[in-house]
Amino acid sequence: MFEWFMSLELWVQALLGGIFTWFVTALGAALVFFFKNISKNVLGMMYGVAAGVMVAASFWSLLAPGIQIAEEQGNIAWLVVAIGFSLGGLFLFAADKVIPHMHFGKKNVKEGITTKMRRSILLVFSITLHNIPEGLAIGVAFGAIGATTGSIEAATIAAMVLALGIGIQNFPEGAAVSIPLSQEKMGKKKAFMWGQASALVEPLFAVLGAILVTSMTVILPYALAFAAGAMIYVVVEELIPEAQENATSGTHFAVFGFMLGFVIMMILDVALG
Template sequence: MMDWVGQWTPVQQALLGTLFTWALTALGAAMVFFFKSINKTVLNGMLGFAAGVMIAASFWSLLAPGIAMAEELDQTAWLTAAVGFVAGGAFLFLVDKLLPHLHMGLARNQAEGIKTHWQRSVLLVLAITLHNIPEGLAVGVAFGAAAAGSASGATVASAVALAIGIGLQNFPEGAAVSVPLRREGFTRRKAFLFGQASGIVEPVAGVLGAFAVLTVRPILPYALAFAAGAMIYVVVEELIPEAQREEGGSKTDVATIGAMLGFTVMMVLDVALG
């Protein structure tokens, strides 16, 4: 499989990888054709799993290779990692404050970002789309790093592992968008279309990320740390709070267990394949 993927250019690899993650989002959204609601405890576990995957990917697939690559380029590795990481979080912070969006389970008047009269459904999809940006960027940058041909540990195999991990956690996210929309009165078809649409941004961000780091190689360590910072921001600002929102020990325990499982799965994927 790796030989076949290796025949593609890094930008093509990034596009292929992010189309895969988008496809998993669409597959998850297709659950709306079978279910009209998602048990809150199950949803907590899904969100926790997604958080665990993103935390593990941030270190093994992004930060660690970025630090090693910074050292190869004679940069001050800790400073490069810190600057890139903080910049990634700051970017998501600004987007979060500007882009109108609404988190699941909240009333329309609790929407964040610039005030608009957009429909609740659009705001719900934008909330998921917001955190798909760093996921797509991470996959694209990972394939770009693999093309650099350094000894940093960034390989096509590790980039593929990252795409698989992101795809796995995109499946429950797709369902977490489409099924609640169905419960709010949308037709199954319309709920599915909205659910899969939240993943469209990933191929765009992935291709842009791969192209950028291939064009200016010295920014690659910063880009890897940037993607890691953006993903951690999403985990702390959105996924964990949503997974822990419901009171009750058993429900939040499921989210915690989901996060542990997600972290383990992503760690195994990266170490075994990378």
């Protein structure tokens, strides 16, 4: 099975990785059929886990390989990753200002261009927007396989581990979208459909990321750092505030959720990647 997967084109591998993370999001969104509501503390912990996974993945799966590849290319590694990382954050900042959306738990504050879209759709747009970096990260990781100077098998496993880690954090994220939507007088089926749809951008941007870095390998370290910067932007701007706001019994649930997610991703990357 692994040999068959390695025989596929890199963009196809990235597509399958993105489809996997979307599928796990759909599984999480399906919890809306079994739970009428979700504890604020549990929701805070879910956001914390997602944040921890993304922070760990940003370093071990993206920044560290980006530094190594930049050095192999004879570039100033710290400058390359600093530029890519900063551009990733600026990209999400610009998208926040342009794409209409609304964050959960932020007193219905709308961001982006003015629109008359319903609140439920704006909430989904918020999660969709912040799934873009995850798709890019998967695509860039699989695209990097073609530029590796080491073991192709190890590079493939590392990319698969990243997809697995993002999938793990997508499960609670799917539930964190669908269940609150169902509480806003939206039917469970509709809430599920919007919940899973929020991750449909991941396969798309995974393919785009893979094609981009395989066609222009010189930008690979920049792209890895770009994806890391975009993911960290999401963590600080969205996930951590939501985790702390939803943890009604103090912030301990959010903190321990973050630590759990970080440890899980760290183990996956170090032990398997």
